[in-house]
Amino acid sequence: MNRLRKHIKIKSIRNLILIFSIILNISSLYSVNPIPLKEIKEQNLLQPYYHVITGSFKKRSLAYDHINDLKKSGFKKAKILPVSKNGYYRVSAESYSNIILANKSRDNLKKGKYKDAWILKTEFNQKNLNAGKIVNKTQIKTNSNKSISGVDEVIKRVLAKRQNVTGKNETKKKGDERENKVIDSKSDLKTSPEVIIIADQTDTSSENNLSDEPNNSKPKVVNENNVVIINKSEIQQKTNTITELESIDDLNQDSNQQKGRIISGNLKNDQGRPIPGAEVIVLGTSESMITDFDGNFKIRVSEGQQLEISSIGFSRQTIEINDQEVLDVTLKLKSQDDEQEDSARSSKKRRKDNLDKNIFIARKQYDKYDYDLVQQKYLDLINSGKETKESLEYLANSFFNNSEYDRAVIWFNRLISKYPKEISAEIYYRASLSFKSQGSYEISDDLLRKYISLTDNLVIKNYYENNPDYLQKISQNAENYSILKTRINSDGSDFGPSFYGDDKIIFSSTASSTGDDLYEWSGERFLDLFIADMDSDGNLVNPEPLSGDINTEYHESSAVLTKDKKIMYFTRNNYFSGKLGFDKNKQVNLKIYKAESDDGELWGNIEELPFNSDEYSVAHPAISVNEKRLYFSSDMPGSFGYSDIWYVDIFEDDTYSDPINLGPQVNTEFRESFPFISEEGILYFSSDGRIGLGGFDVYLSDLDSRGMPKTSKNLGPPINSRLDDFGFIFSTGRGFGYFSSNRNGIEGSSSDEVYRVEVGDENIIYNRFGDEINANNQFEEPNYNRGFNSIESRSDNFRTNQSLTNNFNNRDCLEMDCSYFCNVSIQGIIRDKNTREILRDVLVSLIDPNGNILYEQLTKKNGSYSFTGEIDCSKTYFIIASKPIGYSDHESKIRIPSTSKEIKKDIYLEWRDNCLPNDLGCLLDINPILFDLDKHYITYRASKELKKILTIMFKHPKINISIESHTDSRGSNSYNEALSDRRAKETKAWLVKRGINGDRILIRGFGEYNLENYCNDNIDCIEDEHQINRRSVFRIL
Structure with missing residues (x-):
């Protein structure tokens, strides 16, 4: 408050000084001995400044970025000058009142990285008042080194306001007595009008009279058209008007309003x-x-x-x-x-207002996980042509952290293409995950190998070297699950389910949340806790917000309850007793809270757990089977990566041990979260720090007698996918569980959804005491009132150690599927059905009757594929061959005979949409890229079509294309060949500028040798017919 009062007082004094100066100068006009110019200078109204300029920018945000660089270099007084008349923001590293010091500073800057530093002279003092002169009597020439007087400008604008004088040259009427009248010292001051000579300015901008270039002042001559007559009787009125104006800024604004x-x-x-x-x-x-x-x-x-x-x-x-x-x-x-x-x-x-904030805000918001704003800001900078390594890296990471992998690959691709030797190992790893999420496995593996070469991460390195076919191995080791999307999913995010007694679950959702604001990370609403009814089959209905005091206007999520539903542990923002808590970087972290309930419905008595901290996050609680240990995720000091799985022991007196890290069997250099302990004491968790199917994958780990994990195993498909899969829970007694994923749609969803998971049927093989099963696949148990279990098979081809329990009270017939495993090889060649051409890079998948992908690979250069491994014999499988562009998917049924060791299956793919497989224009319905006569630039209409090419090349990074450009028949052959070549190069440059590797594009210019119509040299055609020939077409190589 004292600072505000001081500011007001200083401003009032400044305005009084201004008014006094104006009145003083006006009074001098009516004095017999007016104040000479020399005396005005002695009043120090004019104080020239010399600014050392190191950069000019069209956008204010880029000017601020430049200031930041200057301040890091030690120029603490760096500032932005008012915008110039051509709309540029100029940045001054230093400002001096002495030209010698300014020159010395400029020369020093030129020796460094600011080679283009120059000096800008401004003729205004620290209060932004222009000094000037009053020309009396017959004096008609201005001082060539000075700008127009600030006092004269005030008078001119006031006159314009009162007499409709706008500052333009006045037109004199013929015969006007005042036109050539000269006022001398003998004139009667009472009857003669005073003449004020006001020099006409070339630059009328209101930007504090800054010149655009140094030393651009020119002598100005006052002529009769620059003379404004002021009647003495009006002087008092003008003075009063001046005193009503608050500042020179008001006058500048008033001047601007005179235009039009x-x-x-x-x-x-x-x-x-x-x-x-x-x-x-x-x-x-x-x-x-x-x-x-x-x-x-x-x-x-x-x-x-x-x-x-x-x-x-x-x-x-x-x-x-x-x-x-x-x-x-x-x-x-x-x-x-x-x-x-x-x-x-x-x-x-x-x-848009947010986008106008400077680059510092974008960086700051990135540190605060405000990825939605970060993306907007950096996209705006890149689109304005200010693309840098930093902008690409921040943009790619923001999309990655927001699980928008389809957009992350675009910017990782551009970043790695332009700066392959300047980026960190972690960027390669994140890019690998992103490309894998889009199904680009070969590119993902290339990036993964680059990451391994740059890091000492032995977990990933050893696993990859020992399992080069890791995708196939993960699929082979997958459990027999089936999944189904639940009915509780909303339009926003829904995730983190946990059992809530015997007939409900509790989960997190943004649907109808308590807070109305949007969460900066994702741009969605804040999370609340909800409960839903669960029937005996695991179907979920009737989601409702949790009752009690738990939900607030900020995030609540990831809750777990004790079996008696008396105690709940849940995750919340650092928000307690109506106040937000911040760390030293002003970031709001996550904490685990404990709530109590008497009836398991209404929750209260909320308290924060003692191992929380304002300086790091603690989240995603899980309880051990005996409810004496609490597992959670945290980035507290001592973590291996960005977040680890930890635990604390819960003592009888409701106190807690110090947190203990679960160690490297679970935790990696990246992210581990969402722990869950099953009824059997198995730890399930999610991680993106291990080689998996893509994004977050769900893993399991058996715990030893001390509760520490053994080795971790990827659950494989269908639980895990190319996108993020997490928050897995399962009840063996119920036979089902739940998990969360953003896999919705081919490219994934920006929001998470809850899925139900069930265990599929197992093949149970029985052979009593070595007797053979009869021809009808039946056996008879004489002692049918006896139960039995742990029946084992001794055949090398049968699964072993499988158990079955059943009580025979009657002569029942037990139906069993007696299929068994056999080692078989399935192989073949993929060809074009029409041309019989061998096709490479075709994705071939082997799928079992339940829809699970067993094996998946791309055809080699010779068009071949091969699946080898253990497969259930006597069953029908499906082989699906897919080449995304040019061909229709092909599906074949194949039955595995019990006697065969090798099956050959060749596949022929048909053209899609009656288009040639390499005709990209036909396949994507791309209109011709047409050019104007004798031009090679890309028109707006053409750019819309090129965006289709850009999208498909980002989506399918293995596709290479050729650009074939043509001209019409007008002009010489040699000229048209050169013109078509320029058109092909311009088309390629458009794609390369937007992130496509130039090595993927071949260009050819055909000149006029391949016309689309009959308009050759001897035919008279209209312009529209000629334009059809001025084109670029695209083909897949």
Whole structure:
């Protein structure tokens, strides 16, 4: 408050000094002995400054970025000067009142990285007041080194306001007595008008009279058209007007408003009644006003500008100004569509305002996990041509951290392509996960090998070297699960299920959350805890918010209950007793809280657990079978990576041990989270720090007698997918469980969903005491009232150690599937059905009857594939061959005979959509890329078609294309060949600039040798017919 009062006091004194100076100079006009120019200079109104300029930028955010670099280099007084008349923000490293010091500073800067440093001279003092001169009597020449007087400018603008003088040259009427009248010292001051000579300026910008380049001042000569007559009787009125103005900034604004012309208008509703209080805005300027009680308005505009008129309850209207003098406008009542449009416009404006924030905010928001804003900011910078390694890295990581892998691959691809030797090992690992999530396994493995070469991560290195076919091994070791999406999923995120007694689950959701704001990380609403009813088959219905005091306006998620439903542990933002807690970086972390309930329904008595901290996150609690140990995820000191699995022991007196890390059998250099302990004491958790199927995968680990994990195993498909899979829980007694995933859709969903998981049927083989099963696959147990179990098979081809328990109370027949494993090889060659051409890089999958992918691989250069391993014999399988572009998917049934060791299956793929497989234009329905006559630049219409090519090349990074460009027949052959070559190069450059590796594109220019029609040299054609030939076409190599 004291600082504010001091500021007000200083400003008041400054304004008094300003007013006094103005009055003093005006008084000098009427003095017999006016103040000479020399004396005015001695008053120190003019103080020239010399700014050492190191950069000029079109966007203010980039200027701030440059300032940051300067300050890191020691230039603590670096600043942005007011925008120049050509719209550039100039950055000054240092400012001096002495030209010698300024020159020395500039020379020092030129020796470093600021080679283009130069000096900008401004003629205004620290209070932004222009010094100048008053020319008396017959003096008509200005000082060539000085800008127009600030006091003269004040008088000129006041006169313009009172006498409709706009500052333009006045036209003198022929015969005007005052035209050539000269006032000398003998003239009668009472009867003769005073003459103030005001030099006409070339630069009339209001940006503190900054010149665009150094030393650009030119002598200015005052002529008769620069003379404004001030009647003595008006002086007092002008002085009073000046004192009413608060600052020179107000005068500058007033001057700007003098441009253009005044138009008037009237605003009414559709019933003819005036609309008072409506807002009238000149778009692109600060000009605005409010209609009066009768709906009238007057506003200054220039031709070609647009007026936007709006009022509460009415539809917004935009009017372009041409030669109108009067506007009569009718506004209609707002419809529901208009309200939605206004809401969208308001949202877009808020987003644009955010984008205008400087680069420091983007970096700061990244550190605060505000990825939604980070993405907007860096995309804006890149689209403005300010692409850097840093911007690409921040953008790629923000999409990765937000699990938007389909967009992350675009920016990782561009980053690695442009800066392969300047990026960290971790970037290669994240890029590998991202490409794997999109099904680009070969690229993912290439990036993974690059990561391994740059790091000492032995966990990943040893596993990859020992399991080069890890995808196949993970699929082979997968459990026999089936999955189904639940009915509790909303339009937002739903995840983290946990059992809530015998007939409910508790989970996290953004649906109808308590807080109305959006979470910066993902742009979604904040999370609350919900419960849902669960039937005996695991179906979930009736999701409702949890009762009690747990849900707040911030995040609540990942809860776990004791068996008696008396105690709940849950995750929440660092928010307690109505206050948010922050770490030293102003970041709100996560904490685990404990809540109690008497009836298992209404929760309260919430307390924070003692091992939480403001400086790190603690989240995702899980309880051991005996409820004496609490597992959780945290990035506390001592973690191996970004988050680890830890545990604390719970003592009888409700105190806790110190946290203990589960160690390297579980934790990696990256992220482990969402622990769960099953009824059998098995630890399930999610990780993206191990080689898996992509993103977060679910793993299991048996625990020893001390509760420490043994080796970890990937659950494989269908639990795990290319995207994020986490939050796995399972009840053996119920026969089902749940997990969370963002796999919805081919490319995944930005939001998470809850899935139900069940154990599939197992093949149970029985051979009593070595007797053979009869021809009908039956056996008879004489002692049918006896139960039995642990029946084993002794055949090398049968599964062993499988058990079955059953009580025979009657002569029942027990049906069993007696299929068995056999070692068999399935192989073949993939060809084009029409041309019989061998096809490489075709994805071939072997799928079992339940829809599970057993093996998957790409065909080799010779078009071959081969699956070898243990397969259930006497069953029917499916082979699916897929080549994304050019061919239709092919599905074949294949039955595995029990006697065969090798099966050969060749597959022939058909063309898609009656298009040649290499005709990219036909396959993607791309309109021709046409060029203007004798031009090679890419038109807007052509760029829309090129975006289709760009998308498909990002989505399928193994596709290479050729660009074939053509001309029409006009012009010489040699000229047309060169022109078509330029068109092909320009088309390729458009794609390369947007992140496509140039090695994937072959260009060819055909000149006029391949016309699309008959318009050759001897045929007279219209322009539209000629343009068809000026084209670029695309083919797949």
